[in-house]
Amino acid sequence: MAVEVAVKAAVDAPNVLGDCPFSQKVLLTLEEKKVSYITHLIDISNKPQWFLEVSPEGKVPVLKYDDKWIPDSDVIVKFLEEKYPEPSLITPSQFASVGSNIYDTFVSFVKSKDPNDGTEQALLIELKALDDHLKAHGPYVAGEKVTIVDLGLAPKFYHLVIALGHFKNWTIPESLAHVHNYVKLLFARESFEKTKSAKEHVIAGWVHKVNP
Numbered sequence: 001m002a003v004e005v006a007v008k009a010a011v012d013a014p015n016v017l018g019d020c021p022f023s024q025k026v027l028l029t030l031e032e033k034k035v036s037y038i039t040h041l042i043d044i045s046n047k048p049q050w051f052l053e054v055s056p057e058g059k060v061p062v063l064k065y066d067d068k069w070i071p072d073s074d075v076i077v078k079f080l081e082e083k084y085p086e087p088s089l090i091t092p093s094q095f096a097s098v099g100s101n102i103y104d105t106f107v108s109f110v111k112s113k114d115p116n117d118g119t120e121q122a123l124l125i126e127l128k129a130l131d132d133h134l135k136a137h138g139p140y141v142a143g144e145k146v147t148i149v150d151l152g153l154a155p156k157f158y159h160l161v162i163a164l165g166h167f168k169n170w171t172i173p174e175s176l177a178h179v180h181n182y183v184k185l186l187f188a189r190e191s192f193e194k195t196k197s198a199k200e201h202v203i204a205g206w207v208h209k210v211n212p
């Protein structure tokens, strides 16, 4: 029985893949493990009844395996690792939280209206920490091979690069060369190309959060 996955549709185009980083992490895991799957696009402003019945919190992603729907991207990714152990995408535990503050600091910065509120600085501190880590251990977080922590960070960097470029005309400083190389490697993966939302949909997804 084929695996099925319900992911976010674009906010401005309900028939097109949307911009949810948690959904993309699951799609990336399926692609990297070469699992075939059926995709359901969910318009989160108009959720279908069947989806509300299988997703307890009404959130995407949810994955169907053997007639059972599983919510939450972290739980799903762990489940896929057990069912499809090859190639292993397990991140060694000492590296599992690398980069874990980048998304939240990016969100504070992109929403900020005060250039002196420290949000840009907070993001730069997190990016510098990642750069130092990659310099010592890279090119991926756990070395030569991509692992789950990278598949979680890749969609978040995609949002960061697009949204900060669009709303703040901001780019990751050139001095963070290891981060630049990392982002380039992630975005160039075939799995990423196949599962990314178009730039205009990412921007559309941020408009109402940046200008509520």
Ligand SMILES: N[C@@H](CCC(=O)N[C@@H](CS)C(=O)NCC(=O)O)C(=O)O
Pocket: 008, 019, 020, 021, 022, 023, 044, 058, 059, 060, 061, 071, 072, 073, 074
């Ligand atoms: N912890 C969840 C978060 C999922 C999540 O926040 N999904 C958002 C879209 S990116 C969602 O479904 N929002 C719809 C809603 O809350 O109504 C996961 O990792 O799967």
